[in-house]
Amino acid sequence: MSDMVVAPRRPTRRINVGDVPVGQDAPVCVQSMTNTPTSDVEATLDQVRALVAAGCEVVRVSVPDEESLKGFAALRRSIRIPLVADIHYDSKLAVGSLDAGADAVRINPGNIGSDAKVREVIDAAGSNGASLRIGVNAGSLEKDILKKHGHPGPEALVQSALRSIERVERMGFYSMKLSVKASDPLQTVEAYRLLSDRTDYPLHLGVTEAGTPMTGSVRTAVALSILLSEGIGDTIRVSLAGDPVTEIYAANEILRSLGLQTGIQIVACPTCARAEVDVAGVAAEVERRTRGIRIPLKVAVMGCPVNGPGEARESDVGIAGGKGNVVLFVKGKVKAKLAPDKAVDALMEEIEKLKVEG
Ligand code: SF4
Known part of the structure; x- marks a missing residue:
């Protein structure tokens, strides 16, 4: 994106x-x-x-x-x-x-x-x-x-x-x-x-x-x-x-x-008192699981509705914390609302699909 x-x-x-x-x-x-x-x-x-x-x-x-x-x-x-x-x-x-x-x-x-x-x-x-x-x-x-x-x-x-x-x-x-x-x-x-x-x-x-x-x-x-x-x-x-x-x-x-290698670019907010999801934990786990992937994808992990939806929409796949849930975005569109503990698996599932689509 x-x-x-x-x-x-x-x-x-x-x-x-x-x-x-x-x-x-x-x-x-x-x-x-x-x-x-x-x-x-x-x-x-x-x-x-x-x-x-x-x-x-x-x-x-x-x-x-x-x-x-x-x-x-x-x-x-x-x-x-x-x-x-x-x-x-x-x-x-x-x-x-x-x-x-x-x-x-x-x-x-x-x-x-x-x-x-x-x-x-x-x-x-x-x-x-x-x-x-x-x-x-x-x-x-x-x-x-x-x-x-x-x-x-x-x-x-x-x-x-x-x-x-x-x-x-x-x-x-x-x-x-x-x-x-x-x-x-x-x-x-x-x-x-x-x-x-x-x-x-x-x-x-x-x-x-x-x-x-x-x-x-x-x-x-x-x-x-x-x-x-x-x-x-x-x-x-x-x-x-x-x-x-x-x-x-x-x-x-x-x-x-520097744009000299393709791969997963993870965008994660620093979190603040508004965060509704464990941004650091989710981002670290997605980063760990995607290190070997060389296709260019932007993945957003955002804590709340303030900046979350905007950044997640601009990414290939992303989540933004909501009230007691997370909103999953794929290619700019809302795909689902999930329990926060499902965020990593949901992101990985979408990344795998985008990998196949190339
Ligand atoms: S996206 Fe929300 S939780 Fe993350 S830093 Fe910005 S305001 Fe705080």
Whole structure:
């Protein structure tokens, strides 16, 4: 029922992470990272499956040692989703991950070492049809760049990324995406703007070490909504301290708010003394049950007749609290009056019907 406003996209070149295209006109994809020990294959597999069920499209897994490499190889054999191996310092672990079937490796060439070591990684990526992510973080910049700039600000991050791009390009490799993350949202915005002006490689957006689920989601949404609304960004990760499944919910909500992903948009009033129905409970339950749905539907959950009917009528399906009941609206028309405890089931039933109608 609503007119969708969609953020524009700046053109970038296209790469692939497994069968997920990144860049150019591909949809902005959502990724996350496991936080279990990769050597614990069962725990990591459970987490990857939970991420996939929540809508994650690419999963990154850290591979810090040989035991983790064995775990990564077992994981690769057990699941189809594109997997990115996250590597620091050790080219052998990067090569091992690629040989084990990694669809991409995330490296910072600055901490991998000599050209010979970087070349080993590039060659393994090339021969396995994999891509690279050059991931520059404010916390791990090269010493000379840090010395020149005095602090790990946007210019320093971008200089480090450009240096790495040049190094990899000199080796004849071009299938890469880039990230320049800081923990400060506005520094992150500035770094990506600068980088976007200087390269057309696809950009992986994120605010690093963003924080706990609530503060981290808000900080990330602030930075990413500025960038994405300017057309900058081809894939996103919301980095939160906690269960990574929450990262996917936050990432999907950011994309939906910018019209870059379709799905259920729930409108719920904040309630006040006039509320005749448990708005928070109904909205939370409908949100939980509809997270995986990708068709564009607006669902209203409103507490009383003051603003309820108007908002519910403007939605595809909605309820508004009445005197001792709730009024169910479908496509702008009153469909039924129900007991308040039937609100969730009634909304879900109508959502299911609209799903079938497409
Ligand atoms: S819709 Fe009604 S219950 Fe909800 S905030 Fe507005 S006046 Fe209060």
